[in-house]
Amino acid sequence: MLCVSLTAADLPFAPARHDTALAVEVRLDFFEEDVDAEALRAATAGPLLATFRSRHHFGRGAAADRDGVGLQQRWACLAADFDWIDLELDENNLAEKIRVVQEAGKKVVLSHHSLEAGVDLEPFLKQALATKADIIKIIGTGGSGADFAGQRHLYALAGERPLVHFYMGGDFYASRVLALRYGAPFTFVAKNEKAAVAPGQIGIETMRGLFGDRAGHFQAFAVLGRPIAHSRSPRYHTPALRAINDEALFVPLPGENDGELQQLLATFPELLGAAVTKPLKEAAARLADGYLHPEAGSLGAVNTLLRDGSGWRAANTDYLAMQDILARDVPADAVVRVIGYGGLGKAVVLACRKLGRPVEVTNRSVAKLHDLPDGVTAVPWAERHREGAFALVQATSVGMSPHQDASPLEVIPNGVGLLIETIYNPAETRLMQKAAAAGVRVVDGHVLFEKQAAHQNRLFREALSAESGAD
Numbered sequence: 001m002l003c004v005s006l007t008a009a010d011l012p013f014a015p016a017r018h019d020t021a022l023a024v025e026v027r028l029d030f031f032e033e034d035v036d037a038e039a040l041r042a043a044t045a046g047p048l049l050a051t052f053r054s055r056h057h058f059g060r061g062a063a064a065d066r067d068g069v070g071l072q073q074r075w076a077c078l079a080a081d082f083d084w085i086d087l088e089l090d091e092n093n094l095a096e097k098i099r100v101v102q103e104a105g106k107k108v109v110l111s112h113h114s115l116e117a118g119v120d121l122e123p124f125l126k127q128a129l130a131t132k133a134d135i136i137k138i139i140g141t142g143g144s145g146a147d148f149a150g151q152r153h154l155y156a157l158a159g160e161r162p163l164v165h166f167y168m169g170g171d172f173y174a175s176r177v178l179a180l181r182y183g184a185p186f187t188f189v190a191k192n193e194k195a196a197v198a199p200g201q202i203g204i205e206t207m208r209g210l211f212g213d214r215a216g217h218f219q220a221f222a223v224l225g226r227p228i229a230h231s232r233s234p235r236y237h238t239p240a241l242r243a244i245n246d247e248a249l250f251v252p253l254p255g256e257n258d259g260e261l262q263q264l265l266a267t268f269p270e271l272l273g274a275a276v277t278k279p280l281k282e283a284a285a286r287l288a289d290g291y292l293h294p295e296a297g298s299l300g301a302v303n304t305l306l307r308d309g310s311g312w313r314a315a316n317t318d319y320l321a322m323q324d325i326l327a328r329d330v331p332a333d334a335v336v337r338v339i340g341y342g343g344l345g346k347a348v349v350l351a352c353r354k355l356g357r358p359v360e361v362t363n364r365s366v367a368k369l370h371d372l373p374d375g376v377t378a379v380p381w382a383e384r385h386r387e388g389a390f391a392l393v394q395a396t397s398v399g400m401s402p403h404q405d406a407s408p409l410e411v412i413p414n415g416v417g418l419l420i421e422t423i424y425n426p427a428e429t430r431l432m433q434k435a436a437a438a439g440v441r442v443v444d445g446h447v448l449f450e451k452q453a454a455h456q457n458r459l460f461r462e463a464l465s466a467e468s469g470a471d
């Protein structure tokens with residue numbers, strides 16, 4: 001079940017009127033005036049939860065008001081036939097308040113919030129387990145990928161006791177999704193993404209459409225990196241995976257170093273594959289046990305991991321996508337000049353060599369040009385505008401938002417007939433504008449993005465089909 005939080009700004013209240021699978025939390029601490037509890041009850045088909053959240057539990061109410069106005073309002077909701085009453089773990093006379101709610105035939109949601117990252121939440125869970133509360137709610141603040149192991153640990157500790165447990169923070173929204181899969185009686189959602197009342201809350205439609213709202217078994221894929229909240233990967237990959245197996249789940253998981261990557265992979269035995277993004281591409285290469293395309297092992301950066309027994313097989317789908325683009329758009333003998341020799345530049349050079357295309361490389365830092373593979377021509381950065389190339393592949397980060405006025409080239413070199421841009425934000429870079437003005441054909445950064453994602457999606461579908469067939 002999903003639970004949407006309602007504040008005064010949401011009145012008059014309509015969205016959940018007929019939706020019995022949607023619980024509604026009335027955030028009494030957000031209301032300036034008394035709430036008409038009877039009217040809300042009459043307007044709501046699903047369970048109603050009355051909450052007066054104090055400031056040190058991430059609300060607006062004063063702790064002292066929990067026994068004053070905050071308690072009166074909650075008791076009014078109880079009298080109006082609300083289903084659940086929220087109490088905070090550190091309230092006065094907790095056992096007595098729990099008794100009042102339960103004697104009225106209703107349920108207690110006993111809440112604790114930690115507003116700082118890295119807090120051990122186990123003592124709070126144990127304290128809550130020692131009460132007679134019907135539903136325990138322990139909310140942390142996301143700090144590192146280790147929190148996802150902590151989440152599983154707390155669900156194991158809670159056993160059969162109903163527990164809602166996740167971590168606030170945009171990069172940690174997957175924990176809200178996973179809570180349901182681990183058996184939470186509900187998780188919080190917003191009416192839509194813009195109406196979120198806590199960091200990391202996602203909209204009802206996103207939850208239902210993209211992640212589902214069921215408990216139980218699942219087969220998972222993830223995108224790993226940090227920041228990760230705004231990754232488009234869940235939206236991109238989920239529909240095709242769901243078409244194969246409707247228990248498939250694709251979640252964003254935050255990690256920024258080798259240790260976190262290893263821990264995230266170990267936390268989820270359900271993971272069949274992962275997309276890897278900044279800053280974990282090199283860490284993923286260090287962790288990989290083997291490569292789908294052995295020559296890609298030389299790149300030192302991978303963007304795809306596939307479970308292979310007890311280890312992980314790696315792929316670099318930027319490399320595969322660049323082969324597609326070069327094979328399609330660059331004539332066999334035409335010279336390719338790669339601007340930038342970072343992770344992506346190396347993948348482009350390898351793709352050229354695989355296809356037998358003549359290739360040159362230029363890079364701002366000269367040191368990177370000292371160990372180019374055999375047959376690859378180094379072009380000093382100061383000479384990057386010289387003639388001699390047909391195709392330019394722009395593989396630096398220069399011109400990316402928010403620095404969209406920058407360009408790695410001042411002019412398009414003479415003789416160039418094609419620019420392949422790899423930046424997709426902004427959709428049209430300053431360099432693309434220069435190329436278009438010079439009459440040069442342009443392939444924009446979305447083409448690479450779409451093609452590498454399509455290769456990834458195919459690999460994930462193969463993994464899921466193999467696993468689903470084996471079940």
Ligand SMILES: NC(=O)c1ccc[n+]([C@@H]2O[C@H](COP(=O)([O-])OP(=O)(O)OC[C@H]3O[C@@H](n4cnc5c(N)ncnc54)[C@H](OP(=O)(O)O)[C@@H]3O)[C@@H](O)[C@H]2O)c1
Nearest residue numbers: 340341342343344345364365395396397422423445448449
């Ligand atoms: N479309 C897609 O799907 C896709 C996929 C992957 C990457 N990309 C894009 O590719 C770009 C590079 O990614 P990456 O993974 O290769 O990053 P990376 O390994 O960090 O390499 C960055 C490259 O940019 C160069 N650079 C950075 N600032 C510069 C400056 N001010 N002047 C000149 N050169 C500069 C670096 O040169 P130095 O060695 O001198 O620092 C290096 O060659 C990113 O902008 C990303 O948007 C797109």
